[in-house]
Amino acid sequence: MQNLWNLEKYNEVSSTNDVARERSLHTKENLVVVADIQYLGRGRRGNKWVSQRGNLFFSQLLATETINSNLTFVASLSLAETIKNISKIKNISLKWPNDVLIDMKKVAGILIEQADNGMIIIGIGVNLIAHPNEQETSYPSTDLSSNDINISREKLLSEYLSYFDKNYELCLKNFDIIRKKWLKFACGLNQKVKVKYKDTIKEGVFKGIDEQGLLLLQQDKDTIKISVAEMFF
Numbered sequence: 001m002q003n004l005w006n007l008e009k010y011n012e013v014s015s016t017n018d019v020a021r022e023r024s025l026h027t028k029e030n031l032v033v034v035a036d037i038q039y040l041g042r043g044r045r046g047n048k049w050v051s052q053r054g055n056l057f058f059s060q061l062l063a064t065e066t067i068n069s070n071l072t073f074v075a076s077l078s079l080a081e082t083i084k085n086i087s088k089i090k091n092i093s094l095k096w097p098n099d100v101l102i103d104m105k106k107v108a109g110i111l112i113e114q115a116d117n118g119m120i121i122i123g124i125g126v127n128l129i130a131h132p133n134e135q136e137t138s139y140p141s142t143d144l145s146s147n148d149i150n151i152s153r154e155k156l157l158s159e160y161l162s163y164f165d166k167n168y169e170l171c172l173k174n175f176d177i178i179r180k181k182w183l184k185f186a187c188g189l190n191q192k193v194k195v196k197y198k199d200t201i202k203e204g205v206f207k208g209i210d211e212q213g214l215l216l217l218q219q220d221k222d223t224i225k226i227s228v229a230e231m232f233f
């Protein structure tokens, strides 16, 4: 089954996730909210998402039974596949759980939320033509145009949605297919990493993700599973 997406375009919004949440009060249909300007863009862990004009900000409002964590991997994988397909670049990777990197610098982020009626909101920001400087974020950033990838917001969004639809269908059949495809893009696999988890830093070897998308961290002979955390190299 292909998802059908109604597209709603806005000029200026606080956050496309806010608009998607508000729209969930009035619709049960799959919807994409896209905006030119976002003045209160937010990221994961309460961070701000620096939303420079000309970049792509959108939110998918999705009626689904699929668990959020699986959708995180569907969305980040779809974005990585889209960028790889339009550019043929090889240095694109995914940092658990869902950052999209080029040359280890963040080019896109994903924030998944849930509306009161249970619909899922997948908010995505892609740095198309500009990226925040190092004072504005705690991590290095980049943008597509700095990597010689020139694509319109419309084209990027429509390419992404077709990858998303295919991967979503695969996910409904078997998340393991998505897990394996995601791992091909994963950065830091089998390397020593640090994981910030509930105010503690855990060190170990990143062994991949399990069937629920939990991070597998090997410490000596034990492998622990971690749900919400941030990974560093």
Ligand code: BTN
Residues within 6 Å of the ligand: 014, 015, 016, 017, 018, 040, 041, 042, 043, 044, 045, 047, 049, 056, 057, 058, 059, 099, 108, 109, 110, 111, 123, 124, 125, 126
């Ligand atoms: C992150 O990496 O911390 C997630 C960033 C998510 C940013 C997007 S931009 C569109 C949507 N609206 C928001 O306010 N946030 C998401």
